Amino acid sequence: MTRRFSRITGTGSHLPARRVTNDDLVAQLAQRGVETSDEWIVERTGIRARHFAAADQGASDLAVPAAQAALQAAGRQASDIDLIIVATSTPDMVFPSTAAIVQHKLGIAGCPVFDVQAVCSGFIYALTVADAMIANGTATRALVIGSEVFSRLLDFDDRGTCVLFGDGAGAVVLEASDTPGILATDLHADGKYVDILCVPGHVAGGQVLGDPLLKMDGQAVFKLAVGVLDKAARAVLDKARMQAGDIDWLIPHQANIRIMLGTARKLHLPPEKVVVTVHEHGNTSAASIPLALDHGVRAGQVKPGQTVLLEGVGGGFTWGAVLLKM
Template identity: 40%
Template structure:
């Protein structure tokens, strides 16, 4: 039987860094106020001329190069994003064009901050089903295009960036593959996070969220999802080498991982330096851990994405 595994990771962040002190000049806030509530110190913000497609293509090109793959090897490109301003062609099609990938299946996926985990699961299922042999999966968002920079409850949270993974087919019996996904949603609470348009001819509407609703949902509902993903992968939380959740808020990350019971695992806290990068946050954080050599190759890592919808997805993967 066919399984799948991540063979490489890469990420891209804009060069501009916005500190908490920078934000304090723009809006009524302070470094202490931001750190105490969400744990963020800095975030990367893309320039006006750096698009979602640009960031996605940069991360994707590095991931393909690190995999030692040729463009012709890629037969599927999936991009998770909720901030593509231009609807067509898809960001996935633009990435394929930029990397000169010939003839691959291409599509975008919108599960907001859970997007990369949904896209990774989709690639895994495509490989297991025989529709793909080598897939390129990208999580990317440019949240800065949709922020009210006078609303301190939201503008301090987000950053821009992209993360990418190359997924290939392997023998299903080989350890270190992508485990079964546990995914779902609570759409009855979906209005807690919104990003839409004001009308057919109107400008883009700004990001809005009910932070209290999202926080309560995350700290009460996500640890059981994470435990189920471990169970389906045949691993105990105590055996995890690392836990990489969506980098939404340091308080949420620490509460969920504490409830999970993965005491010996390295917990990604990239939110401190990058802020919440939406669909990019999980691959970006994992890519940095791998780049720094903090997780051994093949070691089990729990990935947990969650966000608007209210959607979630979790799976255990082998570290590339």
């Protein structure tokens, strides 16, 4: 029996129209009595701008054009898709899933759809699940999307977090193949770190209970992130029987330039092999990796046949990596 593999055949992304520079954000925060500066933000994060969704835009509104761009790149129609997975921590509704809403907006019906919630590792988790479903014959062509409107979760009185995040969506078409595209995956989580990155609120009885805004212990996240990303990267390389030197591009979760370059150094990869979009997008959580992947593809950096390492780390605490051949 011939083994089924999966390959990425198209990528797409979408950013909301409103671009917010550091200077824009500094002026907004000053009105609230919160002091920061462009220099302070850039030095600590590498972020210079981010995009914020309009008040009437939800995660599905960003996901649909990203999905359409990926479908066009793959030469496929929405009707060719038989699985949709959306990675998001900011769904349109409590339920149904944002994936169901995206399915309807794409004008298709019948195929399985669901959301994955692993925060900034969400796209890695979703891609791993889609790969497994294609490998076992449950699906043949999947849309895997990361879409976030994290601006809705930000506490603009906390300069340590509100400057970090942005909104956006990225998508890939993943198709069954006779030759390996996804070479190896590796997923992990440790719930004892729930408190270092969370939104500790929920809806009950028509009211928000707890705090519905993002909380983060930045130093704890930084310390944990570099270590676990290195382990996940080495795990997928070992599974694929490859070396770090075989990697053409590292596309990490775009959270903080220091974490990203720290991970590259541990793998002895030069900065020139890291796809970086954090300076323009900020941290878009589950959308950041597919956004960066699409940017790399469309900029002519990431080419067919190259080996790419995707890796993410996020609240939960979750982390993981995917090694693939484009």
